[in-house]
Amino acid sequence: MHLNSANGISRTVIWLMTVISGLVVANIYYNQPLLSLIAEDLHVPESAASKISVLTQLGYAVGLLLIVPLGDKFFRKKLILIDLFLVFAALLWMTFAKELWMLYAASLLIGTTSVIPQLFVPMAAELSPDKEKSSNIGLVMSGLLLGILLSRFIGGIIGEMFGWRAMFGIAAGMMILVWLAVYKMLPELHPNFKGTYGELMKSVFHLAKTQPVLRLASFRGAMAFGSMCALFTTLVFHMEKPPFSAGPSVVGSFGLAGAVGALAAAKVGKLQRILDLNRIIFYALIVVLMSWAFTYFAGETYWGLIAGVILVDLGVQSSHIMNQTNYFLIKSNAVNRLNTVYMVSYFIGGSMGTWLASIAWQHFQWGGVCFVGVSMGILALTAHLIFSRKIKN
Template structure:
């Protein structure tokens, strides 16, 4: 690893991790603008198709819990190369699956194996100086976030032109290129945990129980991400109806609007010169809640949805980067395990947001979805206001 003890990690390595993070995490989100196409192709209900997104996020949470802690125990390059092989196989299965249960199983596996970015974020944190920590995490997270947002845009276009299966076939081909890039360009990093896998997992539970900063960051992250997932999972169903009557490519293009918020969020670390971390998180959560005002009151217009998407992405990703900066300041060599606790919580929140939004869509359509999304944001804000000062004094 190109590391200089005085300067921290090199920008070349950070950029490499950012690009690979985007390409790998995209696998989890190609399905979102394609759900209507899958529903039509397999002749299943919208609700049944939306479970593909839920299972992908549950799979990601399982991968975070069971695979990411291994970054502290094994050589990370070898772990990443093995994992990429499994990602490739899962995407191929998704490409050729012809029954709903196969799509469900493949989606769960795609989520579980596409956790490589969460091995990169701790590397960026571990090898950065305190001064560079938030900016380096922000850069890796920008790559990850652009992967999430552009995947929806690209998935929508590819799905409309060549069909939903083509997107997963292309994604499998990209994983071959990523495997070669990791093999040739990513140097090795030594493990820092010598115990058994059981002891490793027990230490994850111990961190979750004993670190108040990590606990609060995890809850805030879960609520914010649940709010965002509520929007993006149901947006495709909202926009295929009047007054929009839009196809998957139009829905996917909202990822470009979200990219505006994402790029702005990447610079949030610079605000620490003027505002303390807790205040930045407070404002970020207020932006998340405010985004639902546009999404609800102007939800029948393109401009209202675009502003809502930009704001929700800005708020969620700003709070996310600050949450990670917060718990990576804990003096511990268990960086992958700290990240595991946070990211498992984060994606459980996302799965919950997706699930509740799909129920809300069935029962109350778009107003129900907006209620779910806003409620998640409010819960995150209340927890932050009530506990942030107590946690920092502990």
């Protein structure tokens, strides 16, 4: 048992959560640089392949809504161990699926079950003493961010060298190791909700209805993340064409450029000493919009796309961290359920951005994708400007 009442939670357990968060969340993003390989292999159009990405993100939203609130009701360790077994099964199905519908179903399941990091974030908040709360949440979040960004890089390289199926097979193997680590090292936490599952879900909707701070944070998060997903899902199709004619590993390596932006965003909390939270979110959303200027006007050059990717990641992740800080200030012991409302909205926004961008790509190519990204960024900024002054915690 790695709990110590004087120190709250051991560094080992925090680092364990951080690494596992990265490895599990990566399952959702491996497919992005592989979509063109999957389309080629199954002889289907690119727009059909890009639905794999949409379904994985929608699945994640479903898992956040139906599985994460259970963290308040059941023993978390047992919940995580059962869930990891399901992640493993879904990844295995993806590895051996022969038909497009099987890939769709497996992707939906991978998304639904890969929600463990969202059980860890509130867990880190709950187990940490007040002094260490924000740094421990920040550490788990940085594992999550690196998992998202490096998964595209690793997915692209492994897909190009060994084929797209190999990536999902390797990911399934990793889940066995994760299961063993959780079984051996994770402390048990007592549930804090006594009612039925129906009452638990009702309380999730009640929070969404009664907390304007949470609603605004959720809308901003959804639009900003949708803007970023529009870029990453169609980048592989854009870069296949001249002047780049690049393969999945090159596209995946843009994840590394994104890591620069995202890791810089991890430091954004320090700005709160000199700026108020709403001001930081305003600047973060301006950075998201600026990124699309590079992506559109210099979209035929490597430097333009790299600048766009770094800025969009910096803007989206900074606003994401500030949104979470904003609603975790609400006085409530329903931390898992507050997180559920926000993260479900976040991933519905992401799948919307992916879906709209794949339609825009089909009809208007890169210019259409940039229009989708900018529009979602403008919606986030507009909502922030109109409502952030009116509502207070």
